[in-house]
Amino acid sequence: MAFADADDARHRLDEVDYLVDEGMATALFLALRLGRPLLLEGEPGVGKTSAAKALARALDAPLIRLQCYEGLTASEALYEWNYQRQLLAIRLAESRHERLTDDDLFTEEFLQERPILAAVRHRGPVPPVLLIDEIDRADDEFEALLFEFLGENAVTIPELGTFAAAVPPVAVLTSNRSRELHDALRRRCLYHWIEFPDGARVAEILRRSVPAAAEALIRSATAFIGEIRALDLDKAPGMAEAIDWVAALSALGATEFIRADAVRTIGTIAKTPDDRDAILAVLEQS
Numbered sequence: 362m363a364f365a366d367a368d369d370a371r372h373r374l375d376e377v378d379y380l381v382d383e384g385m386a387t388a389l390f391l392a393l394r395l396g397r398p399l400l401l402e403g404e405p406g407v408g409k410t411s412a413a414k415a416l417a418r419a420l421d422a423p424l425i426r427l428q429c430y431e432g433l434t435a436s437e438a439l440y441e442w443n444y445q446r447q448l449l450a451i452r453l454a455e456s457r458h459e460r461l462t463d464d465d466l467f468t469e470e471f472l473q474e475r476p477i478l479a480a481v482r483h484r485g486p487v488p489p490v491l492l493i494d495e496i497d498r499a500d501d502e503f504e505a506l507l508f509e510f511l512g513e514n515a516v517t518i519p520e521l522g523t524f525a526a527a528v529p530p531v532a533v534l535t536s537n538r539s540r541e542l543h544d545a546l547r548r549r550c551l552y553h554w555i556e557f558p559d560g561a562r563v564a565e566i567l568r569r570s571v572p573a574a575a576e577a578l579i580r581s582a583t584a585f586i587g588e589i590r591a592l593d594l595d596k597a598p599g600m601a602e603a604i605d606w607v608a609a610l611s612a613l614g615a616t617e618f619i620r621a622d623a624v625r626t627i628g629t630i631a632k633t634p635d636d637r638d639a640i641l642a643v644l645e646q647s
């Protein structure tokens with residue numbers, strides 16, 4: 362069932378352990394209510410990918426996922442013709458001394474759906490959540506292939522015609538801003554920048570993600586993550602790193618913050634030699 366309002370969105374996402382502030386709850390509610398794609402940006406590990414996953418769980422909707430990468434093409438994202446089956450059909454027809462025309466070969470029988478067409482053609486009581494993850498990794502020409510879908514919830518296949526979604530899928534696009542996206546793409550989407558959560562929410566996310574961790578450990582880890590995020594690091598630790606760190610400390614049996622344990626597990630939060638040195642320097646002073 363769709364969200365009644367932003368508060369309902371926040372509440373139901375909370376039930377699936379995804380914790381949002383008012384801005385994010387409103388963005389998600391509006392994207393659904395207005396039937397518009399939502400473009401999410403934010404630092405690495407701030408919860409962009411998991412937002413779409415949590416949304417699918419909260420709505421009890423299927424999740425269709427398209428991971429973008431350099432060189433991604435329409436045949437992997439939209440649809441593809443099954444050449445092998447077409448070839449087989451041609452051979453079979455030849456053995457019967459028949460000839461197949463394009464009209465025989467470019468039919469639904471030979472069509473292979475890829476994530477975007479699958480989302481448009483999805484039949485079911487609940488529209489799917491379509492996650493188009495890390496769109497900035499795809500080449501910029503790829504974005505143009507999305508315009509029809511993003512603007513009209515439709516996919517046109519020259520040989521077959523236009524497929525329009527009966528109920529628009531809930532499209533969530535994410536970007537890490539490794540390059541600028543086209544204005545034309547941004548214009549077709551609602552936009553939300555995910556802020557790194559405040560201390561109270563970081564602690565609550567840690568409690569939910571690492572249930573075995575002691576409360577004292579969670580509190581001091583939250584404070585320490587906040588402290589080192591204020592440094593000028595190459596890769597400031599995100600939620601993913603904070604969760605890894607608390608899980609590591611907890612697995613080592615720590616129930617509170619002990620400097621020696623923090624040093625042993627530094628690889629979970631420092632991802633470059635310089636960051637390692639910078640964080641060790643802070644630990645020295647603590």
Ligand SMILES: Nc1ncnc2c1ncn2[C@@H]1O[C@H](COP(=O)(O)OP(=O)(O)OP(=O)(O)O)[C@@H](O)[C@H]1O
Nearest residue numbers: 378379380404405406407408409410411566600601
């Ligand atoms: N608001 C949140 N509530 C609950 N868990 C969260 C939240 N934000 C982040 N997390 C957790 O933090 C981890 C990282 O999140 P996720 O992978 O979604 O980040 P991302 O923004 O997609 O990162 P990247 O840019 O590296 O792909 C996940 O384990 C996720 O469950």
Ligand SMILES: [Mg+2]
Nearest residue numbers: 409410411535
């Ligand atoms: Mg991600």
